[in-house]
Amino acid sequence: MKKIILLFTCLSLFAQSCSHEGHRHDEHDHVTDSYLDFSNRDDQFEGGIRMIPIQTPKGEFRVWTKRVGNNPTMKVLLLHGGPGMTHEVYSCFDGYFPSEGIEYIYYDQLGSYYSDQPEDQSLWTIDRFVDEVEQVRKALGLNKDNFFLYGQSWGGMLAMEYAFKHQDNLKGLVISNMMSSLDEYEKYAKEVLGPQMPEEVFQEILKIEETEDFDNPRYEELLMEHHYQHHVLRMPLEDWPEAVLRTLKHVNPNVYVYMQGHSEFGITANATLKGWDRRADLKNIQVPTLVIGAGHDTMDPKHMEWMSKEVQNGRYLFCPDGSHISQYDDQKVFFEGLIRFVKDVDQGKF
Template sequence: MNKLYYLFIAAAGMLFSCQSQTQTEEVQSDSTAVVLKEGVQMIPIQTPKGEFKVFTKKVGDNQTMKVLLLHGGPGMSHLQYANFKDHFPQQGIEFIWYDQLGSAHSDQPEDSTLWTIERFVDEVEQVRTALGLNKDNFYLLGQSWGGMLSMEYALKHQDKLKGLIICNMMSSLDEYEKYAKEVLGPQMPREVFAEVMEIEKKMDFENPRYMELLMKHHYPQHVLRMPLDQWPAEINQTMEQVNPNVYVFMQGYSEFGITPGASLKGWDVKNQLKNITVPTLVVGATHDTMDPKHMEWMSTQVANGRFLLCPNGSHFSQYDDPEHFFPGVIQFIKDVDSGSFGK
């Protein structure tokens, strides 16, 4: 998951505020409007709690290669994909930025019954329909929580897909937690990891020491491999935009697993991967918060898979290893489009 929740923002907001302000007015969401500016649509979504609108913005135009981007969090924003504009258009690939319900420029209802995987899957299907995406042109790319959502969507609606791209997400949260605690945590100095685990044991997540330790010993190593003061403005802004009501309800506070009581606790689809038959690319990174070996294994479990490793990357591998991330993703899209994938 993208684990930089609102406590990170509270700790780092002053550091990032100056460099992110220039982007805060990119789009002002007006829920009464359908089209706000060129390429932008506010799409009405029907839910058990009524109708809401979600933000999308189309970049480029291609009749056979259209990529819908599912952001992480839950409750973050499309800005984690801001640098896609520097790579996809040059290759003639259309893509759609999209803020899920509860996120950034989309409506943000305060009703926790909306924050379920099943409802988010239904939301993606409604977005697909509204945008006119179908099995002849529709590629779905999800990263972190978006990767979970993309797997769940494919398991229910893969007949609508042309290609699936799962980035930086394992198929089992229990196995993720095991990897975080047994592999990533011990990479910290022993006394640091012991202190972090003690804070987690006490559920003392408001303790500023927790974020202080992680910002020094975890985030620049496994989330985005740059010094914190060099993180791109759009990444800082997507962190500032996180909706804690969605994030905490679904996955909790912990950086080394899912907090007990959070709704995603125990999520696991590894035994269902074999049911995904659509061409699938799984993207992992050597320094990721997610186990790259598990993600490579995932690519062998789907019926028609390929694995892409970003050797210099971490959880945001599109930013710290674009030299591998973008050529690999673009090649997959073009191979599927040309009919040469798997041949």
């Protein structure tokens, strides 16, 4: 009799466990269903894609955005690098953010492949890009209760500039793989990264830059073999993700060269971004801020760690095996730290 009672007790506990487990699955399914629900959204027709009209001193243009997921308190707008690259470099976010319930928005800045591409170079200024981001924010209904701004490389520079002017609209800020001074970036490239190359290779690169012989195919060949595969994306070129190659294929050189110059090894002398420096202004950023650096980056990880201490409410994420786009070559560390930051800020734990 005792054995029968014990058996029924075990079966009862098992049934309750299954019931609770089923309840947890129901809750998870409900969250998943809500996250993926496009009904009653104004972007349902194209599955999250919207061409947002942007007012500029040269008239109205349209920029491409795509919203993934629904979350009323965690919405991350992704600013790509370049300038003139594309959102495609963030394709791997699809593998991590949806399972965490984080909404995110792909966005091609004006001049980039999926957006309008006017040829007027007077549009390629930091202030106008900041104003563009603000117009995109308003169009997407982002505000201080949900708006996380993520920027990498040039996108990190743009994110800083946006925060200096509009941080009251932000819930959180992420500056990824971007220093706060381009002079310091060039110094790091020339004094630290360059000497890691074979001496003859480094000298040949410097000579090409000195003579401004940037159309010489040897220049790109040297950078690809001795720099890009070690500090931009730390993989053999044949293993580079298709999305990254697509981004490079779609770059707008008219924007890139005008603002950044001819290479990732430094800022070309006549590029409009040359001399940009915001080190002294970091102390004015009050919003919760994550700064991401990587051990093999084109940017100095020590400088980025310093940045995280200069802002008023900062955290540093170091990707030891990563390079400039560490979302690929140190992916687990990158996404674990990024997701933790977004959720900690959202839950008031930051």
